[in-house]
Amino acid sequence: MNTRILNFLKQPTLIEEKQKASHRFVEDMPPYAINQELSQKEHGRVLSNYFFRNKDIYISRHNRYADYPTHTHTFLEMNYMLQGSATEIVDGKQITLNTGDLLLLDNGSTHSIKALGEDDLLINILFRTKNISISLLNDLRRSNNIFYDFLLSQVINKQNKNRDYLIFTKRRNQEVQATLDRIIEEYYSNNDFSNSIIKSYLSILLVQLVREYPVSGPHQENKTKLLTIKILKVIAQEYKTISLNELAQRYSYNKNYLSNVFKSEVGQTFSEVLTRQRLIQAHTLITSTSLPIATIMDQVGIKNKTFFYRKYKQYYQKLPSADR
Structure with missing residues (x-):
């Protein structure tokens, strides 16, 4: 020391x-x-x-x-x-x-x-x-x-x-x-x-x-744990475009089975975790750039403005404009 x-x-x-x-x-x-x-x-x-x-x-x-x-x-x-x-x-x-x-x-x-x-x-x-x-x-x-x-x-x-x-x-x-x-x-x-x-x-x-x-x-x-890690890693890297359908095809699993395994291991649905990852990325862009909100939504893969504002407020307890 x-x-x-x-x-x-x-x-x-x-x-x-x-x-x-x-x-x-x-x-x-x-x-x-x-x-x-x-x-x-x-x-x-x-x-x-x-x-x-x-x-x-x-x-x-x-x-x-x-x-x-x-x-x-x-x-x-x-x-x-x-x-x-x-x-x-x-x-x-x-x-x-x-x-x-x-x-x-x-x-x-x-x-x-x-x-x-x-x-x-x-x-x-x-x-x-x-x-x-x-x-x-x-x-x-x-x-x-x-x-x-x-x-x-x-x-x-x-x-x-x-x-x-x-x-x-x-x-x-x-x-x-x-x-x-x-x-x-x-x-x-x-x-x-x-x-x-x-x-x-x-x-x-x-x-x-x-x-x-x-x-x-x-x-x-635990095979389900390892599969969950793979999915979480994909979400972190491909959050803009990834979907459960694509993951099921990529890993050769039934979509419903994959969804159930993920929910069992994580405690949240694939959609909930994906949305959270997108919101985290949006928050980073909102607080560190001057990009328009519409552009940021597009960059993180969210198309519905009402959905974005509602989820952002739930997650960060404030609207995107307040984080600017």
Whole structure:
């Protein structure tokens, strides 16, 4: 770890000074970072996507000297113990992290963190499902690894996931820790193109975790999962023109069978996922170009204006003109 960055991370913040004096939690986020409606339903803090306003991956050092209350979130979170130790309660189970350990928390998992001491440095790395590429999973599909299954469940949005977190203890091989250090250094250095470099490092980290933490026993590939990955990859690349009919012909399956398999694995219909992909692409063009809305609709493969505006409002909670 770069000495300058490490010394910076050790410096106390104003919030930490208050917590050290009172040993009580001090709010460290603005009100709009917490989904108040969901928080009331979940009986705990629900952190929103506000962290990703200007970046794909958000990193912070956890505040010390006070217990952090129970909370959940709508994204994936890694807790990396850079130095010292920490005790967390994840879905009712107590977990201790020591230097070099990494905890990966699922979207929706609930956890709290006991007060950290002066020498404890816990780094939070937050990222969303879109940062896990279908191509990466396709490359990893033959790995004998529960981490692969965990990542796969994120991308295909399985409703019956049974893993809320994974723990990776420090190994003699320092590759994982070195990559984590590079991610942290790049984030706090704030150099040009840092966001792109950090995204690349994250992909490297995911591959290293799959390689360094294998699971014993035979790996049995699920054909429907692999077929679903293929379809999701095609949607990501050919969203403008692809159809279920064309996919059925391409992979030599009955259209209804393919539709049922996809719905079973993903939890949404092919049409719903395709529309979502088109809306994501439209949103990118709307917020980053001055192209007319009609041109953008054409470029993403949506022809019905009423349908486009209605679905866009449902997905982004605002009309396209408000995102301009």
